[in-house]
Amino acid sequence: MRLVVADCSALYTGRLTAMLPPATRLLVVKADGSVLIHSDGGSYKPLNWMSPPCTLAVREPSEEAAERGVTQVWTVQHAKSDDRLEVELFTVHHESAHDLGIDPGLVKDGVEAHLQELLAEQIALLGDGHTLVRREYPTAIGPVDILARDGSGSTVAVEIKRRGDIDGVEQLTRYLDLLNRDPMLAPVRGVYAAQEIKPQARVLAHDRGIATLLLDYETMRGADDPTTRLF
Amino acid sequence: MRLVVADCSALYTGRLTAMLPPATRLLVVKADGSVLIHSDGGSYKPLNWMSPPCTLAVREPSEEAAERGVTQVWTVQHAKSDDRLEVELFTVHHESAHDLGIDPGLVKDGVEAHLQELLAEQIALLGDGHTLVRREYPTAIGPVDILARDGSGSTVAVEIKRRGDIDGVEQLTRYLDLLNRDPMLAPVRGVYAAQEIKPQARVLAHDRGIATLLLDYETMRGADDPTTRLF
DNA sequence: TGATGGATTTCGACG
DNA sequence: CGTCGAAGTCCATCA
Numbered sequence: 001m002r003l004v005v006a007d008c009s010a011l012y013t014g015r016l017t018a019m020l021p022p023a024t025r026l027l028v029v030k031a032d033g034s035v036l037i038h039s040d041g042g043s044y045k046p047l048n049w050m051s052p053p054c055t056l057a058v059r060e061p062s063e064e065a066a067e068r069g070v071t072q073v074w075t076v077q078h079a080k081s082d083d084r085l086e087v088e089l090f091t092v093h094h095e096s097a098h099d100l101g102i103d104p105g106l107v108k109d110g111v112e113a114h115l116q117e118l119l120a121e122q123i124a125l126l127g128d129g130h131t132l133v134r135r136e137y138p139t140a141i142g143p144v145d146i147l148a149r150d151g152s153g154s155t156v157a158v159e160i161k162r163r164g165d166i167d168g169v170e171q172l173t174r175y176l177d178l179l180n181r182d183p184m185l186a187p188v189r190g191v192y193a194a195q196e197i198k199p200q201a202r203v204l205a206h207d208r209g210i211a212t213l214l215l216d217y218e219t220m221r222g223a224d225d226p227t228t229r230l231f
Numbered sequence: 232m233r234l235v236v237a238d239c240s241a242l243y244t245g246r247l248t249a250m251l252p253p254a255t256r257l258l259v260v261k262a263d264g265s266v267l268i269h270s271d272g273g274s275y276k277p278l279n280w281m282s283p284p285c286t287l288a289v290r291e292p293s294e295e296a297a298e299r300g301v302t303q304v305w306t307v308q309h310a311k312s313d314d315r316l317e318v319e320l321f322t323v324h325h326e327s328a329h330d331l332g333i334d335p336g337l338v339k340d341g342v343e344a345h346l347q348e349l350l351a352e353q354i355a356l357l358g359d360g361h362t363l364v365r366r367e368y369p370t371a372i373g374p375v376d377i378l379a380r381d382g383s384g385s386t387v388a389v390e391i392k393r394r395g396d397i398d399g400v401e402q403l404t405r406y407l408d409l410l411n412r413d414p415m416l417a418p419v420r421g422v423y424a425a426q427e428i429k430p431q432a433r434v435l436a437h438d439r440g441i442a443t444l445l446l447d448y449e450t451m452r453g454a455d456d457p458t459t460r461l462f
Numbered sequence: 463t464g465a466t467g468g469a470t471t472t473c474g475a476c477g
Numbered sequence: 478c479g480t481c482g483a484a485g486t487c488c489a490t491c492a
Contacts, residue, residue, distance in 0.1 A: 001257060001271045003234055005329045015485040016341035024331040026232060028257070031271040039334035040232045040262040043282045045472060047337050049275040051485085083485070096325055098236045100255040103270035106278050109248045112468065142466080162246075162468080165481090170401050171467095198480075246470045274487060280470080314470070343483065373481085393483080396466090429465075 002029040002097045007090035010037055010048050014083030020048055022090065027074075029056060031100070035076045035085060053079035061088070116145055116160050118220040119193060123148055125213065125220075126156060126191060144175050155179070155188040164194030164212070166201045173208055233260040233328045238321035241268055241279050245314030251279050253321065258305075260287060262331070266307045266316060284310040292319070341448065347376055347391050349451040350424060354379055356451075357387060357422060357444065375406050386410070386419040395425030395443070397432045404439055 004027040010020040020037065025047070028036040032052040039047050054076055061070035065088060074087040116135060119125060123132045129151025137147035137157075146158035157179055159172035172190050179188040190210035192201070197212050205212050235258040241251040251268065256278070259267040263283040270278050285307055292301035296319060305318040347366060350356060354363045360382025368378035368388075377389035388410055390403035403421050410419040421441035423432070428443050436443050 001236075001269075003236075003257070003325075005232075005234075005327075005331070012485075016339055018340070018485080019338045021335045021338075023334050024329075025334070026234070026259070026329070026331070028269065030269075030273075034272075034274065036269075036275050038232075038259065038261075038267075040331035041283075041334065042261075043265065043472060044267050044275075044277050044280040044470095045486090046275050047334065049485085051274050051487085052272075094234075094327055094329060096327070098255075098257070098325060100236070100257070100271035103254050103256065103272065103278065104252045107250045107252075108470095109250075111247055111470095114247075167398055167401075170398070200480085243470070249470075276471085276487060282470080282472085339485095341485095431465080 001031060001100050003027070003094065004029070004089075004092060005094040006092040008037070008087050010085060010087045012048050012050075012083075012085050014078070014081060018048060022088075024093065027087070027089075033076075035074070035087075037087070048085060050076040050078060050083065050085045054083075055079065112160060112162050115162065115193075115195070115215060115217065115220070118217075118223075119158070119160060119215065120146060122220060122223060125215075126158070127151070130156065139175060139178050141174055141178060144179070150189070155185045156191055157188050158191045158193055158213075160215075161192075161194040162196070164192060164197035164201045166198065166204055168192060168194070169201050169204045169208070169210065172205075172210060176210075232262060232331050234258070234325065235260070235320075235323060236325040237323040239268070239318050241316060241318045243279050243281075243314075243316050245309065245312060249279060253319075255324065258318070258320075264307075266305070266318075268318070279316060281307040281309060281314065281316040285314075286310065341452075343391060343393050346393065346424075346426070346446060346448065346451070349448075349454075350389070350391060350446065351377060353451060353454060356446075357389065358382070361387065370406060370409050372405055372409060375410070381420070386416045387422055388419050389422045389424055389444075391446075392423075392425040393427070395423060395428035395432045397429065397435055399423060399425070400432050400435045400439070400441065403436075403441060407441075 007024050009022040012018040026038040033054050033056050034052040035050045036046040037048040057075045059073050061073050069090045070088045072089040076085040120132055120135050123130050130148050133147040135146055136143040144157050145160045148156045159168055161168045176190045180186045191213055192205045192210050193213040193215050195215050202212050238255050240253040243249040257269040264285050264287050265283040266281045267277040268279040288306045290304050292304050300321045301319045303320040307316040351363055351366050354361050361379050364378040366377055367374040375388050376391045379387045388406055390399055392399045407421045411417045422444055423436045423441050424444040424446050426446050433443050
């Protein structure tokens with residue numbers, strides 16, 4: 001990995017065109033040739049970048065560019081598309097290279113898949129007497145997150161989201177349309193379960209006879225068997 | 232901005248729980264206190280990070296940690312939530328600090344808004360005889376990207392996407408349902424225009440009587456007035 | 463290898 | 478300040 005702090009300007013052309021006026025920035029060149037241009041603010045997203053696979057070529061500035069104070073020109077060309085990033089470097093304030101080796105990677109716990117696990121374990125959150133039929137119940141248009149039966153034996157389809165937006169309601173509606181055509185299952189009720197449900201999504205869901213269920217991850221995690229946790 | 236290259240491990244707890252085993256990585260501390268942990272590969276996204284507003288506290292390791300070789304512990308606490316990032320540093324290979332100043336920011340050209348402008352200018356792409364009614368035609372559930380009339384005077388509603396996914400078809404369907412209730416406009420045809428249309432979206436659109444139109448940005452940009460371009 | 467859907471999404475616009 | 482939709486989205490999973 002190469003780190004360069006320099007005054008620079010940049011031009012990206014590809015899926016869009018984006019220009020970066022001259023300023024002092026951090027340039028990171030990773031082992032795979034990818035380049036990140038970071039400012040001293042914002043979030044984790046660089047101002048500009050090139051994703052691998054790509055190649056970096058460093059060359060001398062043209063005479064015209066040299067007169068503007070440019071000392072190096074970086075051309076980063078994507079290997080499989082016309083995406084290209086051109087960086088003009090003026091003063092270089094810092095430069096260093098480091099051997100990092102390969103990274104063992106990240107271990108995650110607590111994403112939507114985990115919410116689904118927990119709700120399947122704690123299916124009574126849907127109401128007393130509910131039993132799990134199965135997770136990822138397959139249909140022609142994709143799997144339903146959870147299929148269950150309520151106390152009276154009728155079918156319940158559950159769509160789980162971390163953030164309950166309107167598109168999740170659309171998705172569940174499509175599943176319900178399909179499931180209700182199956183005489184073995186019909187009538188099927190819908191439940192939209194999420195850690196957070198947007199007002200518009202709630203309104204649309206209730207409008208379509210779909211119940212909403214707010215999931216409390218901390219509580220659910222607390223109630224689950226701690227031996228199944230990753231760490 | 233502070234740059235540190237060090238052997239480190241990290242633990243993030245907040246919206247999820249994520250663990251990073253020990254390895255050599257780049258740590259970036261931005262002026263606003265935010266922290267990025269980058270490996271020497273992947274994309275522009277860090278392995279782990281903390282977004283501003285947050286505060287970084289550096290402290291000595293506990294006795295137990297010191298015995299494991301830990302030399303520093305960084306605790307990055309989000310200001311408004313319980314999100315927290317804990318980094319244990321072992322050997323530090325590099326450390327430097329740089330004053331970057333504020334960044335003038337990025338200038339973009341060629342996003343969805345631009346596609347909409349170009350299609351409005353070149354409305355005949357919908358077919359001979361089409362005329363523009365207006366862009367961002369307001370409805371109760373949000374603005375329709377483009378409203379036009381075809382050669383015979385009947386109304387056409389256009390939804391524009393860069394990438395034509397299934398949700399765009401759903402969106403246009405909702406608009407059409409609504410617009411078709413207006414006797415002044417009905418019957419309204421739908422056109423789904425995008426630089427790329429996913430097969431499922433195409434099938435669903437045609438199933439609902441919605442036409443699809445593939446947009447070629449380069450050609451459209453070539454046909455437009457070059458003086459209106461940003462650069 | 464391409465399609466699909468989630469994401470610690472981030473980011474910008476608008477009400 | 479929330480809400481909503483786009484993004485050079487990235488990314489893993491699955492067919």
